[in-house]
Amino acid sequence: MTTTAMGEARAALSGARRVAVLTGAGISAESGVPTFRGAGGLWRRFSALDLATPEAWADDPGLVWEFYDYRRRVMADKAPNAGHQALAAFEARLAEAGRPFTLVTQNVDGLHEVAGSSRVVHLHGSLWRVRCVGCGRESENRDVPITPAYEGAGDPGADVVGRGFGPEDLPRCGCGGVVRPAVVWFGESLRDEDLRAAFTAAAECDALLVVGTSAVVYPAAGLVPHAKRGGAVVIEVNLEETPATAWVDHHLTGPSGEVLPELLAP
Ligand SMILES: [Zn+2]
Known part of the structure; x- marks a missing residue:
């Protein structure tokens, strides 16, 4: 310059x-x-391209939330x-x-x-907002972990096998619907x-x-x-x-x- x-x-x-x-x-x-894009930017064996997609959500919302819960947790010291x-x-x-x-x-x-x-x-979108997949309501959410089930989860190590979160572990809206991160995913x-x-x-x-x-x-x-x-x-x-x-x-x-x-x- x-x-x-x-x-x-x-x-x-x-x-x-x-x-x-x-x-x-x-x-x-x-x-x-971290953006989890490009060289070296992996969470376990995944990049953002693998998990920040509607397909990943459809396949395993518990894993997608574990990734986002980790990303929110990481922000604590940033x-x-x-x-x-x-x-x-x-x-x-x-x-x-x-x-x-x-x-x-x-x-x-x-x-x-x-x-x-x-x-x-x-x-x-924002890491700190969630959107209900049922009623569409969007709101701020600062909970870390996102639900008590996620306490201690999110280890980014390459050889970590996911804990396998089920529907009962996912964050929910007042209407009972599951909420997702209110971020724009690849393909959206x-x-x-x-x-x-x-x-x-x-x-x-x-x-x-x-x-x-x-x-x-x-x-x-x-x-x-x-x-x-x-x-x-x-x-x-x-x-x-x-x-x-x-x-x-x-x-x-x-x-x-x-x-x-x-x-x-x-
Ligand atoms: Zn709802």
């Missing part, structure tokens, strides 16, 4: 009335949050980093100035809220209201900040051109160049925990 790039990006942000931000796995990885905090402080400053701000995230860990961000669009559609909020923010913003996501996978791949067409300046913060780097207005290379505090400082 050059000082010039940083200065130009700062100038673009301060000249923008409406700001939108899209964050992805990169910003949470700096807090040590904290927002300087990047999350810089975004929250930036949002507060813009709010004081009456400048609209929308934070759209692909992350399900909730660290933006822990850092103090208040307007967050969760494109991929993003929720219309979240997509609409994200695309509206991209269309209306004067500056779009893309942090820790490669911007080639939907919906990021759609949001960035959408913002450009609407006349926004696009600033990318990533550890490395991405396929979008060639045509964003400003690319800042580095960990978001280092780049964002400088970029978003008053």
Whole structure:
């Protein structure tokens, strides 16, 4: 990252009335949050691709819950980093100035809220919400373990054989239906209201900040051109160049925990 790039990006942000931000796995990885995607990211012998699917749920909901219960448990010692905090402080400053701000995230860990961000669009749902497969009701749920039966479960070791949770062990809604994690699984559609909020923010913003996501996978791949067409300046913060780097207005290379505090400082 050059000082010039940083200065130009700062100038673009301060000249923008409406700001939108899209964050992805990169910003949470700096807090040590595992995604269970890619090399080395396994839980037992599974990757997220094996368990974060409607097929896995249909096959063994008890195992899927054991995986998510583990992911929720892991969050206990994870904290927002300087990047999350810089975004929250930036949002507060813009709010004081009456400048609209929308934070759209692909992350399900909730660290933006822990850092103090208040307007967050969760494109991929949240680890901390559940949805009833019977009545469809969605609610916040912070129980760890998710039910008493899961106490002490979730060992991620490669050779662990699952305990085999049955229907009686699963978390349930008031209506009696089983609840599932309210996250968007592979093969599922993003929720219309979240997509609409994200695309509206991209269309209306004067500056779009893309942090820790490669911007080639939907919906990021759609949001960035959408913002450009609407006349926004696009600033990318990533550890490395991405396929979008060639045509964003400003690319800042580095960990978001280092780049964002400088970029978003008053
Ligand atoms: Zn229900």
